[in-house]
Amino acid sequence: MPVLSAAHEAFRARVRDILGEIVTPNADIWEEQRRIPTTAWKALGDRGLLNLPHKGPEFLESAIFCEEVGRTGYSGIRSAICVPYMALWYLQQYGSPEQRRDYLEPAQRGEKVAALAISEPNAGSNLARLATQALLDADTQKYRLTGTKTTVTNGMVADFAVAVVSTSPTVSGLAGASVMIADLDDDNAVRRTIEEPLGYRATGLATLHFDGLAVPAGNLLGPRGRALPQLMRGLDFERLIVGILALGSATYTVDLLGAHIRTHMIGDTPLSGYQSVRHCFAELNGQLALVRQYAYWAARQHSLGCLDTFTAATLKIKATELEFEAAVACLHYYGARGYEQNSIPARLYRDAVSAPFTGGTNELLKDLAFEAGGA
Ligand SMILES: Cc1cc2nc3c(=O)[nH]c(=O)nc-3n(C[C@H](O)[C@H](O)[C@H](O)COP(=O)(O)OP(=O)(O)OC[C@H]3O[C@@H](n4cnc5c(N)ncnc54)[C@H](O)[C@@H]3O)c2cc1C
Numbered sequence: 333m334p335v336l337s338a339a340h341e342a343f344r345a346r347v348r349d350i351l352g353e354i355v356t357p358n359a360d361i362w363e364e365q366r367r368i369p370t371t372a373w374k375a376l377g378d379r380g381l382l383n384l385p386h387k388g389p390e391f392l393e394s395a396i397f398c399e400e401v402g403r404t405g406y407s408g409i410r411s412a413i414c415v416p417y418m419a420l421w422y423l424q425q426y427g428s429p430e431q432r433r434d435y436l437e438p439a440q441r442g443e444k445v446a447a448l449a450i451s452e453p454n455a456g457s458n459l460a461r462l463a464t465q466a467l468l469d470a471d472t473q474k475y476r477l478t479g480t481k482t483t484v485t486n487g488m489v490a491d492f493a494v495a496v497v498s499t500s501p502t503v504s505g506l507a508g509a510s511v512m513i514a515d516l517d518d519d520n521a522v523r524r525t526i527e528e529p530l531g532y533r534a535t536g537l538a539t540l541h542f543d544g545l546a547v548p549a550g551n552l553l554g555p556r557g558r559a560l561p562q563l564m565r566g567l568d569f570e571r572l573i574v575g576i577l578a579l580g581s582a583t584y585t586v587d588l589l590g591a592h593i594r595t596h597m598i599g600d601t602p603l604s605g606y607q608s609v610r611h612c613f614a615e616l617n618g619q620l621a622l623v624r625q626y627a628y629w630a631a632r633q634h635s636l637g638c639l640d641t642f643t644a645a646t647l648k649i650k651a652t653e654l655e656f657e658a659a660v661a662c663l664h665y666y667g668a669r670g671y672e673q674n675s676i677p678a679r680l681y682r683d684a685v686s687a688p689f690t691g692g693t694n695e696l697l698k699d700l701a702f703e704a705g706g707a
Contacts, residue, residue: 335392335628335631335632336392336396336628340392340393340396343393343396344396344400347381347396347397347400350376350379350381351401351404354372354375354376354379355372355401355404355406355409356404358372359404359406359534362406362409362534363406363408363409363534363679364533365534366488366525366533366534366535366536366537367412367486367488367534367535367536368486368489368536370489373442373443373445374441374442374443375442376413376442377440377441377442377443378441378442381397382416382417382440382441382442383440383441384397384417386417386420386421386424386425386569387424387634387637388635389635390635391634391635392632394417395576395627395628395631398410398414398417398573398576398577398580399576399579399580399583399627400580401414401577402576402577402578402579402580402581402582402583402584403580403581403583403584404580404584405581405584405585405588405676405679405680406534406679406683407531407532407577407581407683407684407687408533408534408683409534410577410580410581411485411532411535411577412486412534412535412536414573414577415446415447415485415486415535416445416447416448416490418448418566418569418570419446419447419448419493420436420439420440420494421566421570422494422511422554422562422566423435423436423439423446423494423513424436425554425562425565425566426511426553426554427553428550430550431513431551431553435492435513438491444492445486445489445490445491446486446490446491446492446493446494447484447485447486447487447490447492447493447494447516447540448484448485448493448494449481449484449487449493449494449495449514449540450481450495450496450563451481451484452464452479452480452481452482453480453482455505456693457692457693457695457696459496459505459506459563460505460506460507461505462496462497462498462504462505462506462509463479463498463504463505464477464479464481464495464496464542465477465478465479465497465498465499466478466497466498466499466510466547467499467501468549472546473548473549474546474547474548474549475499475512475546475547475548475549475551475552476544476545476546476547477495477497477514477520477542477544477545477546477547478543478544478545479542480539480540480541480542481493481495481539481540481542482539483526483539484537484538484539484540485532485535485536485537486535486536487523487525487536487537487538487539487540488525488536488537488538489536490516490536491515491516491517492513492514492515492516493513493514493516493540494511494512494513494553495511495512496509496510496511496559496563497509497510497512498510499512499552499556499557500557503557506559506563507560508557509557509559509560510552510553510554510555510556510557510558510559511552511553511554511559511562511563512547512551512553513547513551513553514542514545514547514551515545515547516540518545518546520542520543520544520545520546521540521541521542521545522540522541522542523538523539523540524538524539524540524541525537525538526538530682530685531679531682531683531684531685531686532683532686564641567692568639568640568641568644568645569634569639569644570691570692571644571645571647571648571691571692571697572630572631572639572643572644572647572648574648574652574687574690574691574692575623575627575630575644575647575648575650575651575652576627576631576647576651578651578652578654578655578687579623579624579627579651579655581655581680581683581684581687582620582623582651582654582655582658583620583624584680585655585659585662585680585684586613586616586617586620586658588662588676588680589613589616589658589661589662589665590613590617592665592666593609593610593613593665596665596666609665612661612665613661616654616657616658616661619650619657620654620658622650623647623650623651623654626646626647626650627647627651630643630644630647640704641701641704642700642701642704642705645697645698645700645704646697646701648691648692648694649688649694649697649698649701652684652687652688652691652694653688653694655684655687656684656685656687656688658680658684659677659683659684659685660681660684662677662680662681663677663678663681
């Protein structure tokens with residue numbers, strides 16, 4: 333049974349039009365500026381694209397949106413736009429009415445930008461080593477947040493971060509951690525740009541240093557000390573989204589490659605006249621078809637409330653591996669033209685190379701898939 337209806341495809345066409353109007357014409361400038369400007373958030377918010385559901389039957393529209401953002405061919409932009417959507421999942425799931433009013437709704441209108449601050453210099457794949465700490469001052473009813481979060485998407489522009497921090501004076505790491513909202517426009521939250529990232533250039537990547545930042549007790553998302561079970565669900569959702577975004581990027585790359593091999597001539601023969609080139613393309617295109625089917629099946633499972641770790645991890649692994657493989661093939665068949673820094677194949681390659689280790693390294697996800705697969 334097809335997962336997507338004609339109405340979904342009409343929605344896809346609308347999303348493409350809006351992205352073609354707001355994002356694509358400005359994408360190179362945003363890459364140069366290393367961030368998305370405030371006006372773009374507002375424009376996307378005004379068109380309803382930052383207010384897409386995180387669950388239920390309408391989630392399929394969110395999946396389409398993510399695929400289309402990926403299909404712009406700019407992973408920095410896909411990440412800048414969709415990591416806030418992942419951060420807002422925590423507000424949708426655990427947010428109080430006040431938190432929804434003060435953070436979720438302004439972010440959905442494009443008036444505030446959210447970051448997701450989980451990784452630390454010594455805690456990327458291994459979150460057990462989380463060291464950032466927020467201890468509650470009983471008198472002021474405020475947490476004092478101290479520590480460093482790194483490689484934070486939109487770190488340079490975000491108004492607030494959904495942060496995972498230890499809130500226990502006795503239990504270290506993730507076991508004693510909570511999820512909380514940290515306002516970033518404060519002298520005790522210092523942003524340092526990550527200079528010259530290899531790819532993902534429009535993401536406003538930053539390291540965030542917290543030096544006793546005051547976080548009201550009311551900014552805790554969900555119960556204190558429950559970050560671990562919250563993350564187990566949140567990270568499955570994140571991997572689903574990363575997989576769909578990677579599917580979009582892989583689609584862009586395979587389309588570009590397909591057009592190139594049909595038009596680029598070696599003497600009198602187009603590249604597609606060579607069997608080895610045709611086979612390479614057919615392999616990629618076939619894998620793309622399989623990953624797309626799996627991605628929308630996974631999206632449907634999520635919309636029914638049945639997403640599991642095996643599915644989320646497997647999709648993320650397969651989609652990001654395909655994105656990388658397609659980018660390498662594209663660079664290869666563009667020859668020297670693709671080797672110029674400012675060429676499209678070079679950008680696709682720079683971006684794709686990190687996809688297998690962001691949003692959960694694929695090695696870690698293979699371990700999770702192995703365990704979840706019941707072996
Ligand atoms: C462009 C970009 C955007 C990002 N955005 C965010 C963000 O918004 N918020 C956030 O919190 N973080 C973000 N990150 C950080 C990202 O989540 C981490 O890079 C990731 O979790 C891996 O952590 P690490 O870089 O510390 O690598 P490490 O954990 O040090 O791992 C290094 C390498 O070791 C290998 N490895 C790890 N575990 C295993 C294993 N079990 N078996 C075998 N090999 C293994 C992997 O190949 C991995 O790449 C971003 C990173 C990038 C590059």
